[in-house]
Amino acid sequence: MSRAGADVVVRVNQPLELCVRDFEAAISPAIKALLLPKVDSASHVRLLAELAERIEVAKGLPVGHNRFSILVETAEAFSRVDEIAKAHPCILAIGLGAEDFALSTSSVPEADILLYPKQRVAIAAHAAGILAMGIIGSVANFNNEAGIREAVSRSRRFGFSGSACIHLKVVPLLNEGFSPTDEEVGAAERVIAGFQEAKAQGRASITVDGKMIDCPIVERAERLLNLARRTRSLAAEAS
Secondary structure (H helix, E strand, O other), X not given: OOOOOOOOEEEOOOOHHHHHHHHHHHOOOOOOEEEEOOOOOHHHHHHHHHXXXXXXXXXXXXXXXXXXXXXXXXXXXXXXXHHHHOOOOOEEEEEEOHHHHHHHOOOOOOHHHHHHHHHHHHHHHHHHOOEEEOOOOOOOOOOOHHHHHHHHHHHHHOOXXXXXXXXXXXXXXXXXXXXXXXXXXXXXXXXXXXXXXHHHOOOOOEEEOOEEEOHHHHHHHHHHHHHHHHHXXXXXXXX
């Protein structure tokens, strides 16, 4: 059940016969999304979306009530990541399952090795207009607090929006690391204020904190402030 205002996401099993049972049990007003492991194609997503819609209708829920967060975890699926990310409107987020992907590619799930596949999935997510989930590395070593902090900070710079984890002690590190800092908020506010002043004077670029500022940087600042407002609102609801 939901605690402190958090949305509930249920991870289902991958074998189809178990997935069907999980869908039937999990899809409900209390569940916001389903986490689908080992997605292998766009048609796989569409099949499960049809199943979800049928169950939603049978339970009197609006079609599309339960969104999908999907994991690409094999080399074969990775080759289709763009079409998977755009497979269905119900997809909310996509990520790369580090441990299974490393197994599939006979590699080691370390940050330098996962950098390309993780970034590739993040780019596919942004191209599809959905969230990029995960960290550049593995969350298996949940006792390495310093390592997780560093990985989260790096992953956010690469365009990731959040991550799942396997232990509750990692949750505060993820919440902190993926949230804008006070320093970032202050810098973004200065950028927007300076740009608005320049625009009123008929100029399209300015210098703020010793850096040239133009439209893409202003839009990035606006996005950061929107994220900061949302995260602070959620934190207030949870307190």
